[in-house]
Amino acid sequence: MTRHDAKPRxxxxxxxxxSNYSYLAAQRIEALATGAGLAVAWRAFxxxxxxxxxxxDTSPFVLQKEKGAYMWRDMERQCAKYxxxxxxxxxxxxxxxxxxxxxxAHPRAPWLxxxxxAVTRQNFALDQDINAVEQVRAALxxxxxxxxxxxxxxxxxxxxxxxxxxxxxxxxxxxxxxxxFFARGExxxxxxxxxxxxxxxxxxxxxxx
Amino acid sequence: MTRHDAKPRxxxxxxxxxSNYSYLAAQRIEALATGAGLAVAWRAFxxxxxxxxxxxDTSPFVLQKEKGAYMWRDMERQCAKYxxxxxxxxxxxxxxxxxxxxxxAHPRAPWLxxxxxAVTRQNFALDQDINAVEQVRAALxxxxxxxxxxxxxxxxxxxxxxxxxxxxxxxxxxxxxxxxFFARGExxxxxxxxxxxxxxxxxxxxxxx
Numbered sequence: 001m002t003r004h005d006a007k008p009r010x011x012x013x014x015x016x017x018x019s020n021y022s023y024l025a026a027q028r029i030e031a032l033a034t035g036a037g038l039a040v041a042w043r044a045f046x047x048x049x050x051x052x053x054x055x056x057d058t059s060p061f062v063l064q065k066e067k068g069a070y071m072w073r074d075m076e077r078q079c080a081k082y083x084x085x086x087x088x089x090x091x092x093x094x095x096x097x098x099x100x101x102x103x104x105a106h107p108r109a110p111w112l113x114x115x116x117x118a119v120t121r122q123n124f125a126l127d128q129d130i131n132a133v134e135q136v137r138a139a140l141x142x143x144x145x146x147x148x149x150x151x152x153x154x155x156x157x158x159x160x161x162x163x164x165x166x167x168x169x170x171x172x173x174x175x176x177x178x179x180x181f182f183a184r185g186e187x188x189x190x191x192x193x194x195x196x197x198x199x200x201x202x203x204x205x206x207x208x209x
Numbered sequence: 210m211t212r213h214d215a216k217p218r219x220x221x222x223x224x225x226x227x228s229n230y231s232y233l234a235a236q237r238i239e240a241l242a243t244g245a246g247l248a249v250a251w252r253a254f255x256x257x258x259x260x261x262x263x264x265x266d267t268s269p270f271v272l273q274k275e276k277g278a279y280m281w282r283d284m285e286r287q288c289a290k291y292x293x294x295x296x297x298x299x300x301x302x303x304x305x306x307x308x309x310x311x312x313x314a315h316p317r318a319p320w321l322x323x324x325x326x327a328v329t330r331q332n333f334a335l336d337q338d339i340n341a342v343e344q345v346r347a348a349l350x351x352x353x354x355x356x357x358x359x360x361x362x363x364x365x366x367x368x369x370x371x372x373x374x375x376x377x378x379x380x381x382x383x384x385x386x387x388x389x390f391f392a393r394g395e396x397x398x399x400x401x402x403x404x405x406x407x408x409x410x411x412x413x414x415x416x417x418x
Contacts, residue, residue, distance in 0.1 A: 054273065064263065064385065066383050066384075066385040067385050067386075069383060070383065070385065070396060070398055073395075073396070074397075074398070074402075077395075077405065081405070174275050174278060174279065175275075176273065176275040176276050176279065177276075186282075186286075187279060187282070188283075189279055189283070190401075192399075192401040193283075196286065196290070
């Protein structure tokens with residue numbers, strides 16, 4: 001058995017809090033991963049800089065109106081299928097710098113799942129401004145976290161640099177949209193591939209015990 | 210019960226023979242539809258004119274290299290998942306005017322499923338030129354059809370006009386990619402939505418008997 005096999009099993013979840021299909025994955029991933037014996041590595045990055053490198057100044061769902069019109073209907077149906085609440089946001093895509101910085105500053109915190117579910121629900125079920133301090137604070141409180149210390153850490157220069165580095169890493173690894181998952185070095189794009197990514201991650205030999 | 214409810218249940222399958230995700234759907238749809246008591250309405254159209262209206266001169270998988278690189282790996286995995294043969298075509302996207310005209314000329318033929326499976330397999334498992342008469346003839350023979358009469362009908366001006374009208378209809382109905390399904394007036398995009406489209410179509414009340 002190689003040293004690689006002895007690493008804890010995990011699935012990397014790369015997402016943008018402003019991405020609608022990331023909402024579906026953020027709500028679903030922890031329960032699926034836990035059921036499969038996997039840890040989730042939460043990687044909140046910014047799609048905006050990646051889209052700008054493609055020459056786009058906003059989401060392709062805005063730039064391509066046919067695909068955008070379809071996506072809104074698809075989201076209604078997907079949320080109904082998964083039993084998730086849904087309200088079309090009045091602003092799309094929403095900037096989500098502050099909640100992404102919170103994740104960058106606490107990449108292994110046990111409350112990340114609850115926090116990310118709260119923020120994406122604010123955006124796609126409650127139509128709230130997820131980049132506002134008061135909303136991020138409310139999501140932290142909902143996740144059972146002492147909010148002020150986390151907000152202070154999120155505002156540090158070190159955290160800002162971490163988020164920039166994470167977004168550069170996303171670009172370097174070939175990420176072109178969100179959500180994107182990595183399992184055993186394989187990249188999977190889109191909420192529709194979450195189950196495939198989990199299956200890939202769990203196909204690893206058991207860690208040495 | 211309205212007159213609409215008395216129509217035979219069906220799922221419309223809009224695809225381009227050159228589209229890789231259409232290959233997956235073309236191989237899968239008839240068995241799934243038949244199992245659900247649905248007829249398949251085969252609608253082979255051309256994506257090229259639609260992409261050109263978006264300002265693209267070829268497939269987005271060619272224009273956006275990150276997404277293209279991902280797609281080829283995704284196809285390998287998807288074909289493995291579905292148990293379908295796979296070989297990356299040496300030409301992509303392949304022009305597929307002639308097989309699309311065959312479908313336009315015979316929109317209700319019982320051999321369409323076998324023919325469409327044969328042509329998409331030529332493209333994505335055998336790396337053959339699906340726009341060549343000899344390949345289309347071979348696909349017709351494989352589908353048990355008297356090939357020469359069908360090829361003659363495919364070359365008629367009426368057939369060419371039908372395919373142009375079909376592609377215009379695709380545009381008018383908001384189709385922006387392939388495969389696309391319609392069920393009960395709902396549009397579903399992508400092979401990943403085939404099961405959802407079938408479920409939607411079968412949610413119809415039973416036809417009056």
